[in-house]
Amino acid sequence: MVCMQADAQKVVDALYDFGWIHVSRSKVGSPGVPFPEFEAVSENLISLRAIEKTLGLQAGVDVARLEPLEKLLAESSKLRAEFAEFEECRQAVAALASRAVQLREKMALAGPLAAAGLRGGVLGATGLVEFRYFELKGGKSEFGKAVAGLPCELLFSGNFVLAGIGRKRAAEFLQRASPFCRELPLPQAEGTFASQVAAWGRELDAVAVETAVLEKRAEALGKSLSGVVPRVRCHLEEHAKKASLPNKFGRTALLEVVEGWVPSRRFSELKSSLSRVVGARVLVEAAAAEGEPPTLLNNPPLIRRFEFMVRFFSLPSSREYDPTLFIAISFPVIFGMILGDIGYGLLAVLLSVLLYRGGKGFVRNLAGMMFISAVMTVVWGVVFGEFFGSEEMLGIKLHPIIERGGEGITLLMAAALVVGVIHLALGLLIGFVTNVVHKHYGHAAAKVCWLLIEAGLLLFGISLFAPFIFGDAMVAAGLIALGVVGLFKLEGLPAVTEVPGLLSNMLSYLRIMALGLSGVILSRVVNTVPVGSSFDSLVAAASSGNVLGAAVGVLPFLAFTAIFVLGHAVALGLGLFESGIQSLRLHYVEFFSKFYHGGGAAFVPLRDKSNGL
Numbered sequence: 001m002v003c004m005q006a007d008a009q010k011v012v013d014a015l016y017d018f019g020w021i022h023v024s025r026s027k028v029g030s031p032g033v034p035f036p037e038f039e040a041v042s043e044n045l046i047s048l049r050a051i052e053k054t055l056g057l058q059a060g061v062d063v064a065r066l067e068p069l070e071k072l073l074a075e076s077s078k079l080r081a082e083f084a085e086f087e088e089c090r091q092a093v094a095a096l097a098s099r100a101v102q103l104r105e106k107m108a109l110a111g112p113l114a115a116a117g118l119r120g121g122v123l124g125a126t127g128l129v130e131f132r133y134f135e136l137k138g139g140k141s142e143f144g145k146a147v148a149g150l151p152c153e154l155l156f157s158g159n160f161v162l163a164g165i166g167r168k169r170a171a172e173f174l175q176r177a178s179p180f181c182r183e184l185p186l187p188q189a190e191g192t193f194a195s196q197v198a199a200w201g202r203e204l205d206a207v208a209v210e211t212a213v214l215e216k217r218a219e220a221l222g223k224s225l226s227g228v229v230p231r232v233r234c235h236l237e238e239h240a241k242k243a244s245l246p247n248k249f250g251r252t253a254l255l256e257v258v259e260g261w262v263p264s265r266r267f268s269e270l271k272s273s274l275s276r277v278v279g280a281r282v283l284v285e286a287a288a289a290e291g292e293p294p295t296l297l298n299n300p301p302l303i304r305r306f307e308f309m310v311r312f313f314s315l316p317s318s319r320e321y322d323p324t325l326f327i328a329i330s331f332p333v334i335f336g337m338i339l340g341d342i343g344y345g346l347l348a349v350l351l352s353v354l355l356y357r358g359g360k361g362f363v364r365n366l367a368g369m370m371f372i373s374a375v376m377t378v379v380w381g382v383v384f385g386e387f388f389g390s391e392e393m394l395g396i397k398l399h400p401i402i403e404r405g406g407e408g409i410t411l412l413m414a415a416a417l418v419v420g421v422i423h424l425a426l427g428l429l430i431g432f433v434t435n436v437v438h439k440h441y442g443h444a445a446a447k448v449c450w451l452l453i454e455a456g457l458l459l460f461g462i463s464l465f466a467p468f469i470f471g472d473a474m475v476a477a478g479l480i481a482l483g484v485v486g487l488f489k490l491e492g493l494p495a496v497t498e499v500p501g502l503l504s505n506m507l508s509y510l511r512i513m514a515l516g517l518s519g520v521i522l523s524r525v526v527n528t529v530p531v532g533s534s535f536d537s538l539v540a541a542a543s544s545g546n547v548l549g550a551a552v553g554v555l556p557f558l559a560f561t562a563i564f565v566l567g568h569a570v571a572l573g574l575g576l577f578e579s580g581i582q583s584l585r586l587h588y589v590e591f592f593s594k595f596y597h598g599g600g601a602a603f604v605p606l607r608d609k610s611n612g613l
Helices: 003-017 039-057 068-116 140-144 167-180 191-247 263-279 307-313 323-341 342-358 362-384 408-437 440-466 473-491 498-507 511-527 531-543 546-595
Strands: 002-004 022-024 129-136 154-156 160-166 181-184 256-257 259-260
Touching: 002 263, 003 191, 003 256, 003 263, 003 440, 022 191, 039 068, 039 191, 068 154, 068 160, 068 191, 129 140, 129 167, 140 154, 140 167, 140 256, 154 323, 160 167, 167 181, 307 323, 307 362, 307 546, 323 342, 323 362, 323 511, 323 546, 342 362, 342 546, 362 546, 408 440, 408 498, 408 546, 440 473, 440 498, 498 546, 511 546, 531 546
Parallel strands: none
Antiparallel strands: 002 256, 022 259, 129 160, 129 181, 154 160
16 A cells, blocks of 8 residues: 555545554555654653553453544643642542541650659759659559659559659669560650640641541542543543554655455455545555455354464464364364253353353353353263262253263263264365365375374274274285375375374364263262252251251251262363363364464554444
């Protein structure tokens, strides 16, 4: 895209309104420079972010319609002034709090002397006598005995004592008295201590009133700032994005050169948007790309819930298929097969609905993924005939198709291996199609060889453990040999050395069986808690009129109920965690290794308009 430098602002406005463009740095001419307003916007953004940090604000605001910059800068200036006043109020409140502490300490020290009716002027030291003030650690008699025989006069007031001590024996007095008291600074007062304490009390009341006024003002300012700062900050961030955009442009003597990526089906919309604003003074052309284009995931809303799993691993490059759809199909199946319980599945459905209604963004996507997986958990729970680990559901006997225990373990193991074989075969088929599309026919043929080896391994295992289904081990060995030879011809010895890894991948799906069995065992252990028998005993005691027996029976019933509920809660939590983690592992390690590399860079639109993609 090429335009006149004089039209750069209009072009940026048009690009921002369009939104769906990923602007990359141009290599044409000299580097561009931001618009002049960028400095003012940046300065205000720094201040607003500091305000948000101080106030503990984290909320963002969706910028549907960008407000004028002049209005925002004026608001920002006002907000900065309000925050300065807010800080002054906080500092003043802190200073008043410190003054209040000082006043309370003075009143606490002078209170006993005020109660004794003393005046401050009579406590000055003379040539023969000095006055000391103590707080007693024990009784008055112990203190009196300790200093008996010394030239002193003692005035007790509550737990405090004022001592007039002869100067010559003062050191000895302190030595004897120190185990029984703690010396305090001698309070000072103008006039009587009572009038001084009263004056300090009035000052403390005034401090409390002033503190309340300042706190109320600070609270009002804080609420005002909290309601406005996030909005102004979000809008200024968009203005900063626009003002800094010319940094990525290439500049010649008269022109600005813009390079970027646009979804192909929006290219004509981009040209129309620019022509409406700039007319014929802008040239927009689709050019051959030198680098790797960014990746923009575009899936239906239901499938989009699983995109975060792909992003967490790595975005697909332009040469790969987006695996989100395949994850959306296989992840719930494997997740549900591991957890596989009607009761836990229904609780997971409820939990996902609560998360969806109370969350946003990532939490909603997680809830959507969890909902689909929970539904599959219920389906597998019907297959396994389990309801919270029991074979009954609300008094109805369940009839499992595959029993997770006893003789059903062999069938469960076979089912897990079948799921694994299908999953790995799907990965190999995706790799085959990807290589054919990009005309990498040798790699595509290698994927076929891997499929032959996988089929051979599967048939060989069936011939060993279920010969009544397929018993010709030589055919299986022939398929394996044919695949290995093909791999050696197409990709050399390193590919052949990876053949044991395929077997390891297949066996790795046995974790579906193992984790499922461990979950069932835990559930059945929890079900052994005697909640029912303790309830029956309680009902029997109550119905027979045994009040004492019923009262005693309540305690074990409540304890067993708490253990029962907590046990199933722990089993559900562990089941959700293990099912999610292990299902994800099977995708990342086993499934993705057959076709997926990732390494794509994210498409970052100039403006987030995901709802309109």
